[in-house]
Amino acid sequence: MRDLLSIDELDATELTNLLDLAENFAAVQKRDVPKVPALRGKTIVLAFFEDSTRTRTSFDLAARRLSADVVNFSASASSLTKGESLRDTVETISAMGIDAIVVRHRSSGAPHQVAKWTEAAVINAGDGWHQHPTQALLDSYTIREHFGDIGGKHIALCGDIAHSRVARSNAQAFATLGAQVTLVAPRTLLPSSLDGWPVQVADRLDDIIGDLDVAYMLRIQNERIGDARFPSVREYRTLYGLTVERAKRLRPDALIMHPGPMNRGVEIDPEVADDPRSVVLDQVSAGIPVRMAVLFSAVGPGQFEGEAA
Amino acid sequence: MTSTVLKGGRILDQTGERSGDVVVDDEAGLIVEVGPDASADRTLDASGCLITPGFVDLHVHLRQPGNEAAETIESGSRAAARGGFTAIVAMPNTTPCMDDPAVINEVIEFGRTALCTIKPSAAISLGRDGEQLAPMGELAALGVRMFTDDGTGVQDDLFMRRALEYAGSLSTDDGVPIVLSQHCEVTALSQGGVMHEGEWSSRLGLGGQPSEAEELMVMRDIALARLTNVRVHFQHLSTAGSVAMVRAAKAGGLPVTAEATPHHFSLTDACCADYDANFKVHPPLRTQADVEAIKQGLRDGTIDAIATDHAPHTPDTKERPFDQAPPGMLGLETAMAMAMAELDLDLAALLPMLSWQPAAIGGLGDRHGRPVEVGNAANLAVVDPDHRWTVSGADMASKSINTPFEGRELTGRVRHTIHDGEVVVEDGEATR
Numbered sequence: 001m002r003d004l005l006s007i008d009e010l011d012a013t014e015l016t017n018l019l020d021l022a023e024n025f026a027a028v029q030k031r032d033v034p035k036v037p038a039l040r041g042k043t044i045v046l047a048f049f050e051d052s053t054r055t056r057t058s059f060d061l062a063a064r065r066l067s068a069d070v071v072n073f074s075a076s077a078s079s080l081t082k083g084e085s086l087r088d089t090v091e092t093i094s095a096m097g098i099d100a101i102v103v104r105h106r107s108s109g110a111p112h113q114v115a116k117w118t119e120a121a122v123i124n125a126g127d128g129w130h131q132h133p134t135q136a137l138l139d140s141y142t143i144r145e146h147f148g149d150i151g152g153k154h155i156a157l158c159g160d161i162a163h164s165r166v167a168r169s170n171a172q173a174f175a176t177l178g179a180q181v182t183l184v185a186p187r188t189l190l191p192s193s194l195d196g197w198p199v200q201v202a203d204r205l206d207d208i209i210g211d212l213d214v215a216y217m218l219r220i221q222n223e224r225i226g227d228a229r230f231p232s233v234r235e236y237r238t239l240y241g242l243t244v245e246r247a248k249r250l251r252p253d254a255l256i257m258h259p260g261p262m263n264r265g266v267e268i269d270p271e272v273a274d275d276p277r278s279v280v281l282d283q284v285s286a287g288i289p290v291r292m293a294v295l296f297s298a299v300g301p302g303q304f305e306g307e308a309a
Numbered sequence: 310m311t312s313t314v315l316k317g318g319r320i321l322d323q324t325g326e327r328s329g330d331v332v333v334d335d336e337a338g339l340i341v342e343v344g345p346d347a348s349a350d351r352t353l354d355a356s357g358c359l360i361t362p363g364f365v366d367l368h369v370h371l372r373q374p375g376n377e378a379a380e381t382i383e384s385g386s387r388a389a390a391r392g393g394f395t396a397i398v399a400m401p402n403t404t405p406c407m408d409d410p411a412v413i414n415e416v417i418e419f420g421r422t423a424l425c426t427i428k429p430s431a432a433i434s435l436g437r438d439g440e441q442l443a444p445m446g447e448l449a450a451l452g453v454r455m456f457t458d459d460g461t462g463v464q465d466d467l468f469m470r471r472a473l474e475y476a477g478s479l480s481t482d483d484g485v486p487i488v489l490s491q492h493c494e495v496t497a498l499s500q501g502g503v504m505h506e507g508e509w510s511s512r513l514g515l516g517g518q519p520s521e522a523e524e525l526m527v528m529r530d531i532a533l534a535r536l537t538n539v540r541v542h543f544q545h546l547s548t549a550g551s552v553a554m555v556r557a558a559k560a561g562g563l564p565v566t567a568e569a570t571p572h573h574f575s576l577t578d579a580c581c582a583d584y585d586a587n588f589k590v591h592p593p594l595r596t597q598a599d600v601e602a603i604k605q606g607l608r609d610g611t612i613d614a615i616a617t618d619h620a621p622h623t624p625d626t627k628e629r630p631f632d633q634a635p636p637g638m639l640g641l642e643t644a645m646a647m648a649m650a651e652l653d654l655d656l657a658a659l660l661p662m663l664s665w666q667p668a669a670i671g672g673l674g675d676r677h678g679r680p681v682e683v684g685n686a687a688n689l690a691v692v693d694p695d696h697r698w699t700v701s702g703a704d705m706a707s708k709s710i711n712t713p714f715e716g717r718e719l720t721g722r723v724r725h726t727i728h729d730g731e732v733v734v735e736d737g738e739a740t741r
Binding site for chain 2: 085086087105107108109110112113127130131147162165167192193194195196197228278
């Protein structure tokens with residue numbers, strides 16, 4: 001029984017083992033019946049205190065393809081709206097006898113708290129601005145599928161780093177796997193301190209675009225304008241967007257990535273989103289085998305026996 | 310009438326250290342005899358202990374009226390007494406707010422049966438919203454000497470100027486001047502911040518409050534103290550920059566005083582790493598460099614008082630996600646031992662900051678923080694400097710358990726507390 005709360009809990013070997021396991025599960029996906037009995041009899045609760053169709057669906061499918069029983073729990077339909085505390089909710093769910101709880105919460109750190117209150121394995125499916133470890137894994141998986149290796153690759157994370165759990169977890173995962181990570185953002189969208197972050201910072205995307213193996217664009221939110229983080233969508237696109245012009249300077253073998261949902265015409269031009277180098281849908285596909293690997297590692301019987309399972 | 314003798318201890322106060330038994334009378338509320346081999350109706354063992362003036366806390370949240378599940382005036386006073394405090398200043402951010410004579414009178418009434426003296430402070434502005442002055446004259450007539458919008462700072466520069474000028478024009482029947490006590494936080498800079506802005510907030514994905522949110526208001530209020538020549542007291546200083554500015558202001562002869570809390574001279578923002586909201590507090594825990602600056606400010610006299618900012622919260626609210634949990638931590642029952650543990654000062658050097666300096670600032674100097682001499686009010690702490698104990702929220706007299714020092718081993722405990730001649734703590738336990 002093992003939690004996955006933050007990607008920095010995993011060293012390079014553990015990350016690689018998870019990605020290898022995900023490759024095995026990806027092979028399962030290609031079968032006529034894309035399902036294995038690996039987690040038969042296990043119960044997995046998807047506790048999404050913040051809505052997320054994409055991530056929830058991905059975890060749901062991953063769990064079902066491992067033959068686990070899946071219970072969906074959403075905040076709006078729960079006793080949380082009746083004022084029940086997070087602790088009471090978690091203890092109540094746990095008392096029903098479950099093996100894993102997948103937690104999405106708008107507050108940073110909520111999965112850490114949940115882990116104190118349950119014996120079940122806790123998987124962080126995104127908490128506030130803090131971490132989204134399975135996103136980091138599926139993105140690492142996608143890059144590895146295309147390049148064979150992440151080590152030595154130059155990856156730029158571009159956009160609202162300060163408010164991004166994807167940026168926090170991906171920067172750590174990519175760097176742990178040996179990549180060179182560069183953050184690109186105006187100062188207003190960077191964390192106040194990057195002490196301890198394994199990254200470089202570039203003020204201008206133009207300065208590094210020709211050198212990149214991966215241009216990873218982050219979703220920008222319009223409400224940051226009112227926050228004086230940047231003046232306008234037009235200026236943001238001009239300075240930091242992956243425009244058609246900029247994409248021309250990106251190497252032909254480079255990858256264009258985005259965690260979705262995309263703001264076409266803001267951080268990424270519509271044509272670029274559909275560029276042959278864009279692997280946005282590959283990222284989504286990778287989510288299922290990667291989450292199968294995470295769930296299996298958390299509550300599975302140990303080694304996955306592949307075809308024998 | 311019952312007299313009690315504190316026997317076998319040494320007396321430590323502003324006149325020095327000496328041996329002597331101390332006899333107090335619970336009817337007159339006075340010290341009636343100091344000397345060798347004194348006797349009385351009952352005897353409390355003070356051997357190995359220091360008999361000191363009772364402590365005074367300028368900053369306590371008692372939660373009554375409004376949030377009696379977290380604390381009451383009675384339970385908070387019991388916690389204070391166990392910590393050696395004989396007088397505490399109650400902060401006005403209750404529900405309803407202490408901005409009105411009726412609410413102040415209610416607090417005074419509840420305080421009559423408390424285990425220590427409850428000195429209510431009152432809000433500077435009605436509802437603490439910074440728009441209209443509270444009736445400071447009427448409230449001063451009820452005994453209020455400290456005004457504060459604590460929990461928030463007075464944001465508007467002109468409003469603060471007027472509040473100072475108005476307060477400076479009020480005269481009091483005891484001659485103790487009114488003091489405006491400021492929670493320094495420019496909310497435009499701190500909004501959305503739930504901890505100190507820096508390495509840890511960036512890593513944890515939590516909104517940060519920069520040190521400058523505090524420092525800008527310290528800077529402004531120093532300027533306004535100069536402009537108005539009215540006293541300003543700075544609450545819970547937490548940054549090195551704030552300490553430096555107050556030091557310079559004092560050197561320039563401006564009428565400013567300051568307090569610091571035990572948590573700000575002992576804990577850093579790294580404590581938030583596990584998202585335990587028991588470490589969430591405003592102003593937030595800052596860096597080690599700030600901790601060192603606060604300690605230095607206490608040692609060199611820049612900071613006048615150790616104040617706890619005792620802020621009880623029920624366990625369910627502290628178990629909310631970090632960004633949703635209320636800020637604040639308990640402090641009354643750990644303050645003295647934390648000061649002894651962290652400040653590298655002996656009790657003689659700590660007493661001014663625990664007792665008579667805050668007593669003077671809070672308008673309590675007539676009965677608290679007085680030398681241990683016949684005729685003075687019998688408000689005393691009997692401190693066992695060698696007693697070792699382990700902090701446990703569950704063992705505290707406070708109704709809440711949100712101590713940031715849970716499990717910490719400390720040396721030094723208050724054995725007995727005497728309030729107005731009554732033994733309110735005996736052998737570390739409240740007597741009622």
